Amino acid sequence: DDPTNHLDLESITALNNGLIAFKGTILFTSHDHQFVQTIANRIIEVTPNGVIDKEATYDEFLENEELQKQVDAMYKGQ
Numbered sequence: 001d002d003p004t005n006h007l008d009l010e011s012i013t014a015l016n017n018g019l020i021a022f023k024g025t026i027l028f029t030s031h032d033h034q035f036v037q038t039i040a041n042r043i044i045e046v047t048p049n050g051v052i053d054k055e056a057t058y059d060e061f062l063e064n065e066e067l068q069k070q071v072d073a074m075y076k077g078q
Contacts, residue, residue, distance in 0.1 A: 003028065004035050033058065047074040 004012050016038050019026060030036050036058040043061040045052045052071055054061055061067065 002030050002032055002035075004030070004032050045071060045074075047071070049074045049077050 003015060007015065012035075016035070019039050026039070028039070040058050042053070042055045043058060044054075052067070052074060054064075054067060056064070
């Protein structure tokens with residue numbers, strides 16, 4: 001389930017701050033762009049043709065044109 005589902009803003013903020021302060025590894029999936037952008041510092045995209053692993057925020061990952069070409073090629077099997 002999405003970690004921020006059914007939470008109010010104060011609870012989301014507390015959750016985000018707690019996860020950011022956590023010193024271990026967190027593996028998560030979410031459709032909440034803001035949550036991913038706030039928490040993630042490494043993006044791993046699993047495609048049918050391999051894995052793309054990039055240390056970046058979610059926005060940096062999406063804005064990197066060369067990386068997005070690589071992602072597209074991985075989905076197309078090239």
